[in-house]
Amino acid sequence: MVLCPVIRKLLHKRVVLASASPRRQEILRQAGLRFEVVPSRFKETLPKASFPTPPAYAVETAKQKALEVARRMHQKDLRAPDVVIGADTIVAVGGLILEKPVDKQDAYSMLSRLSGKEHSVFTGVAIVHCCSRDGRLDTDVSEFYEETRVQFSELSEELLWEYIDSGEPMDKAGGYGIQALGGMLVEQVHGDFLNVVGFPLNRFCKKLAELYYPSGREDPRPAQSHQGRGGRAEDGGERTQAAGPEEAVSNRTGHSPPPFPTGLLELVDSFKASKALFTACKLKVFDLLKDGAPLKAVDVAGKLGTSACGTGRLLDACVALGFLQKTDRGYSNTETANLDHPWDLSARPESAGRDGADPPDGALGERAGPPNQASCAHSEETRLGLLRAMHSLAKLTARHVATAFDLSRFASACDLGGCTGALAHALAREYPRLRVTVFDLPEVLQHVAGFQPDGPRTEQVSFLPGDIFEDSLPEADLYVVSRILRDWPDGKVHELLSRVARACKPGEATASTSLLQNLIFV
Numbered sequence: 001m002v003l004c005p006v007i008r009k010l011l012h013k014r015v016v017l018a019s020a021s022p023r024r025q026e027i028l029r030q031a032g033l034r035f036e037v038v039p040s041r042f043k044e045t046l047p048k049a050s051f052p053t054p055p056a057y058a059v060e061t062a063k064q065k066a067l068e069v070a071r072r073m074h075q076k077d078l079r080a081p082d083v084v085i086g087a088d089t090i091v092a093v094g095g096l097i098l099e100k101p102v103d104k105q106d107a108y109s110m111l112s113r114l115s116g117k118e119h120s121v122f123t124g125v126a127i128v129h130c131c132s133r134d135g136r137l138d139t140d141v142s143e144f145y146e147e148t149r150v151q152f153s154e155l156s157e158e159l160l161w162e163y164i165d166s167g168e169p170m171d172k173a174g175g176y177g178i179q180a181l182g183g184m185l186v187e188q189v190h191g192d193f194l195n196v197v198g199f200p201l202n203r204f205c206k207k208l209a210e211l212y213y214p215s216g217r218e219d220p221r222p223a224q225s226h227q228g229r230g231g232r233a234e235d236g237g238e239r240t241q242a243a244g245p246e247e248a249v250s251n252r253t254g255h256s257p258p259p260f261p262t263g264l265l266e267l268v269d270s271f272k273a274s275k276a277l278f279t280a281c282k283l284k285v286f287d288l289l290k291d292g293a294p295l296k297a298v299d300v301a302g303k304l305g306t307s308a309c310g311t312g313r314l315l316d317a318c319v320a321l322g323f324l325q326k327t328d329r330g331y332s333n334t335e336t337a338n339l340d341h342p343w344d345l346s347a348r349p350e351s352a353g354r355d356g357a358d359p360p361d362g363a364l365g366e367r368a369g370p371p372n373q374a375s376c377a378h379s380e381e382t383r384l385g386l387l388r389a390m391h392s393l394a395k396l397t398a399r400h401v402a403t404a405f406d407l408s409r410f411a412s413a414c415d416l417g418g419c420t421g422a423l424a425h426a427l428a429r430e431y432p433r434l435r436v437t438v439f440d441l442p443e444v445l446q447h448v449a450g451f452q453p454d455g456p457r458t459e460q461v462s463f464l465p466g467d468i469f470e471d472s473l474p475e476a477d478l479y480v481v482s483r484i485l486r487d488w489p490d491g492k493v494h495e496l497l498s499r500v501a502r503a504c505k506p507g508e509a510t511a512s513t514s515l516l517q518n519l520i521f522v
């Protein structure tokens, strides 16, 4: 199977993933598929006993999820997407089907049932090709499932409850996430790992190949040649029912339909997505739902003092964005929303605007222009808001940055413009012998005390006030320049890097490579 052409077959179609699962979205995005996310409203309440096997239940649920979205979209615009993908993941053990736990007690009974045993994870997938003709929706469903067998270790009561208290089990079939903490419970996996995570990518590609290359001949030609030559006839005239109406039309007229402008629409819509996120942050929606029971839109509106209708729309947007999940019991945070408070990101745009200062031009304004100029224009309150936003963002990525390079050979590092020290602390945690100096303006450092973590390794980090353009840079084996270069014009960037180059200790390497070896840009 050649993967790229198979996925490429879908690039010129309007594809919708009928799933709120962030994992499914991630798996398909990583595979290069372009799609919109429209979570299904299908209630997962099919009578399990009426299915001959657990996977039959998963496949039917996946199909109903996809069909609900296809019908809803068709009803709304009288135009359905070309393809809707639905999926459903379940765990089967001893004749029982386990879905997502409804509460901690349910998670406990699921996990204790799995302890020390082997179980099967089934993901049912439905690929629905749609055609809207004369106001009528025609669908063609292709479906399959994948099985993966998973062996659990014996789990002690203490471990079980510790895991449940982490909150991870709640939105996962069988009550565990093999890709995260739940991986520690697993002894062996037989089969496709991604199937357990929520989407059997390998089988999906094979299914697409079956649908789009029914003769078994995979098309090695690049996408460009496909576009220019009028649809599916180039596939040797072979056609499956699932090929969809678009191809049939294009074949009749001899013209390929223009590609669906997914990339362009994504760019346009990304504004709406961030606006929804900022609004939810500002209203403290995620704080309200953190660790609590799910709430209905009307209850959220009551607590926030907002309109029920508008709140419902905002909450649904957050579901589509993967920040909330929606069940019969109401809305609750997803893992992403529960991340250790990235929500202060909303603080920056509004407060900068209120002060009359120019909004910073970073994606989320982590740095309000050159700090020694712009920061003077901000009030203390605004500056604190900016610091919170920068801290929240830095914390999201700090560990990944710290582990993206092997920095174990360095004994000292200096984070230039390191602000609250979020990255410095992550570096200290990863490299116990590394001492990190955060070098930033005095007016920035005077606020950092409230951002310091407790616990070991904090003594490895120290703060030194200074101006990276004016003062001598502290001595260090490694200089970190994270999220600051973009704040300055080329001349200033050159000046800063020259200062860093002069400060770098010459090693065994030449001056230029020693600069590269002693500097990380993020």
Ligand SMILES: O=c1[nH]cc([C@@H]2O[C@H](COP(=O)(O)OP(=O)(O)OP(=O)(O)O)[C@@H](O)[C@H]2O)c(=O)[nH]1
Residues within 6 Å of the ligand: 018, 019, 020, 021, 022, 023, 024, 039, 040, 044, 065, 087, 088, 089, 090, 100, 171, 172, 173, 176, 177, 178, 179, 182, 196, 197, 198
């Ligand atoms: O190891 C893991 N096992 C399972 C998961 C996640 O569990 C859920 C399964 O639930 P379901 O198939 O009903 O899908 P939903 O999340 O409700 O989204 P839909 O909108 O598609 O119904 C799924 O998210 C898996 O990813 C896991 O993460 N790890």
